[in-house]
Amino acid sequence: MGVPKAAIMARDQAYYKAEWKIRETLRSGETKLNLSDIGLTELPESLGNLTQLQSLDLLNNQLVVLPRWICNLTLLRELYVGNNQLTELPESLGQLTKLNLLDISKNRLMALPEILGQLTQLESLDLSSNQLATLPESLGQLTQLRSLTLSNNQLAVLPKFLGNFTELEQLRFGGNPLESLPEVIKGLSRLYDLHFSWCNLFSIPDWIGQLKNLKSLGAHSNHLVSLPSSLAQLEHLENLNLDKNPLNPELAEAYKQGLKAVKTYLRAKSESQITLNEAKLILIGEGEVGKTCLMDALLGDTWQEHPSTHGIEIKSFQLTNPDTQTEITLNG
Numbered sequence: 001m002g003v004p005k006a007a008i009m010a011r012d013q014a015y016y017k018a019e020w021k022i023r024e025t026l027r028s029g030e031t032k033l034n035l036s037d038i039g040l041t042e043l044p045e046s047l048g049n050l051t052q053l054q055s056l057d058l059l060n061n062q063l064v065v066l067p068r069w070i071c072n073l074t075l076l077r078e079l080y081v082g083n084n085q086l087t088e089l090p091e092s093l094g095q096l097t098k099l100n101l102l103d104i105s106k107n108r109l110m111a112l113p114e115i116l117g118q119l120t121q122l123e124s125l126d127l128s129s130n131q132l133a134t135l136p137e138s139l140g141q142l143t144q145l146r147s148l149t150l151s152n153n154q155l156a157v158l159p160k161f162l163g164n165f166t167e168l169e170q171l172r173f174g175g176n177p178l179e180s181l182p183e184v185i186k187g188l189s190r191l192y193d194l195h196f197s198w199c200n201l202f203s204i205p206d207w208i209g210q211l212k213n214l215k216s217l218g219a220h221s222n223h224l225v226s227l228p229s230s231l232a233q234l235e236h237l238e239n240l241n242l243d244k245n246p247l248n249p250e251l252a253e254a255y256k257q258g259l260k261a262v263k264t265y266l267r268a269k270s271e272s273q274i275t276l277n278e279a280k281l282i283l284i285g286e287g288e289v290g291k292t293c294l295m296d297a298l299l300g301d302t303w304q305e306h307p308s309t310h311g312i313e314i315k316s317f318q319l320t321n322p323d324t325q326t327e328i329t330l331n332g
Contacts, residue, residue, distance in 0.1 A: 014039040014061075022046050025053070036060050036080070048072040059083055059103070071095040082106050082126065094118040105129050105149070117141040128152050128172070140164045151175045151195075158182045166190070174198045174218065186210045197221050197241065209233040220244055226251060229270035232263040 018035050022044060025033045032055040033047075040061040048069040055078040063084040071092035078101040086107040094115030101124040109130040117138025125142065127135075128151040135150075140161030145168055150158075152175035162171075163184035171188065174197035181196065186207040194211065195218030202223045208214075209230025216239040217231075224245040231237075240259050247255060254265035 015042065015044060019044045019046060022050065025050055031055065031075075033057070043067055045069065051075065054078065056080070066090050066093065068092045074098065077101065079103070089113055089116070091115050097121065100124065102126070112136050112139070114138040120144065123147065123167075125149070135159050137161065143167065146170065148172070158184075160184055163187050169193065171195075172218075174220070181205055183207065189213065192216065192236070194218070204228055204231070206230045212236070215239065217241070227262070227266060229266045232266040232270070 017038055018040055021033065021035060023046070024030075026046075026049060029052060031052055033050065033053055034057040035043075036057045036059040038061065040058070040063055043058075043063065043066075045067070048067075049072075051072060052075060053073050054075050056073065056076060057078075057080045059080045060083045063081070063086060066081065066086065066089060068090045069092070070090060073096065075098060076096050077098055079096065079099060080101075080103045082103045083106040086104065086109060088109065089104070089112065091113055094113065095118075097118060097120070099119050099122055102119065102122060103124075103126040105126045105128040107130055109127075109132060112127070112132065112135065114136045115138070117136065117140070120141055121144060122142050123144055124147040125145060126147075126149040128149045130153055132150075133154040133156070135155070137159070140159070141164075143164050143166070145165045147170040148165065148168060149170075150173040155173065155176040156178065158173060158178065158181075160182065162168075162182065165188065167190060168188050169190050170193040171185070171191060172193070172195040174195050176199055178196065178199040178201065180201065181204065183205070185191075185194075186205075189211065190213060191211050192213045192215040194214060194216070197218050197220035199222055201219070202225075204219065204224065204227060206228040207230070208217075208228055209232075212234065213236055214234050215236050217234075217237060218239075218241045220241045221244040224242065225248050227242075237259065240255075240262065242255055250269075251262070251265060254261040
């Protein structure tokens, strides 16, 4: 059975509409072209003539491939190809070395070409809602990234090269089968937006308190029962999403009251867990029964006779707990 005539006409209409827009852009010398939401299944080859383009929007179409000649658009700084049906990217895409923004979200990508590592000017990269289980090591070269979105893929582990992205301000990787947060994230001191909702996390590490610039933290729909006390140190935090987590009753009640209450709860919990390894020792007894000699023995001093002690004598000494090897100060 062939393709219905109506479908062919619809594709043709989208194609011709795109060609008309391309001609108008070529005539005017405009540096932006919007071909989104018109039902494109393929790109007119005439698009490759728009060598002046700096922004190309192909969002929300039905593109299955990006043609190799996309590399002709050497001045492109923004390329939006989200919500199409791409299953692979052409190697030639790596030649668009002026790109600052690349959106290839909501496609059917199972792998990325190593050549993407050549896009070293990228500041924003959206790979969300694909089928990626791994990321190429070459992406670690994108050290200018400020925004990285990896949400809704198949990533069970985040790559160590995330630590290279010291300029990163936004990092989102929710909707991946992750069970822990990689420690490399703690070095991303510029982060103000960190979201990992819909993962399999049972805890948030204590180093979260080192991300001093965090303003938004999204942990929706995980398995969190508690939070690290260090989270209370995030002075700039404005938004905390803990919805749909099995929070312990005290934390759940604080969360209902808002972020300020959560921080107060965490501080109070932290203070109650401080162990002060000191105790007061008071020796009570009748006069001249050997209290001072007993104190000498506890201090490890040589035995000697003492005249009767008048008043109160205060001394401090250390003992070691034989079970934990912890030093304990006794004030007696």
